[in-house]
Amino acid sequence: xxxxxxxxxxxxxxEGENLVLNCSFTDSAIYNLQWFRQDPGKGLTSLLLIQSxxxxxxxxxxxxxLDKSSGRSTLYIAASxxxxxxxxxxxxxxxxxxxxxxxKGTMLLVSP
Amino acid sequence: xxxVTQTPSHQVTQMGQEVILRCVPISNHLYFYWYRQIxxxxxxxxxxxxxxxxxxxxxxxxxxxxxxxxDGSNFTLKIRSTKLEDSAMYFxxxxxxxxxxxxxxxxxxxxxxx
Numbered sequence: 001x002x003x004x005x006x007x008x009x010x011x012x013x014x015e016g017e018n019l020v021l022n023c024s025f026t027d028s029a030i031y032n033l034q035w036f037r038q039d040p041g042k043g044l045t046s047l048l049l050i051q052s053x054x055x056x057x058x059x060x061x062x063x064x065x066l067d068k069s070s071g072r073s074t075l076y077i078a079a080s081x082x083x084x085x086x087x088x089x090x091x092x093x094x095x096x097x098x099x100x101x102x103x104k105g106t107m108l109l110v111s112p
Numbered sequence: 113x114x115x116v117t118q119t120p121s122h123q124v125t126q127m128g129q130e131v132i133l134r135c136v137p138i139s140n141h142l143y144f145y146w147y148r149q150i151x152x153x154x155x156x157x158x159x160x161x162x163x164x165x166x167x168x169x170x171x172x173x174x175x176x177x178x179x180x181x182x183d184g185s186n187f188t189l190k191i192r193s194t195k196l197e198d199s200a201m202y203f204x205x206x207x208x209x210x211x212x213x214x215x216x217x218x219x220x221x222x223x224x225x226x
Contacts, residue, residue, distance in 0.1 A: 036217070042219060042220070043220045046214050046215070049214045091155070099157040099168055100215060101157070102154050102156070104154050
């Protein structure tokens, strides 16, 4: 059974810092990995999707990397802003399945 | 930009009552999903639906749950007899081609069972 773990559970940084969020998964036979943002009491906004054949994806200040063999992904946020404050979720899709398995998330607080 | 919509945003019900949660997936998407998130816990998969039938379901999705696509746009989740432990945020999601595409999530329905 696929398990997804995210470290740290919470992170507090001053505005302007670069930061890294970590995601690990136990079954490396994944099809893709998706990073989401969740604001309190709200839905999930997709940030980046990395296919298993890819090493990284970039969107603006966000860069996600994938090391399938070691079961790890990182989300790098450059020059953090207070508006980045949210919970960031990592989710993996196994080969042969359409469903996503989620981590518990990293709660990020960026202070002005 | 197209988005997944869900109604209602919040539903309060008494234990034992039936509830129907509604979703309108993105129009050209073919795969539909329900997930739930109990407060403070992980988002959990419930069921996936393709070509008018269930393609996968989790152990959570027991006989109390059912899904339906009653017309060309709506996708519903019915809980037949709600329990206290069904209180959660329920998310609908859709994607165009399962396994290759981004899954897009709706804003969720918060279900409170009293």
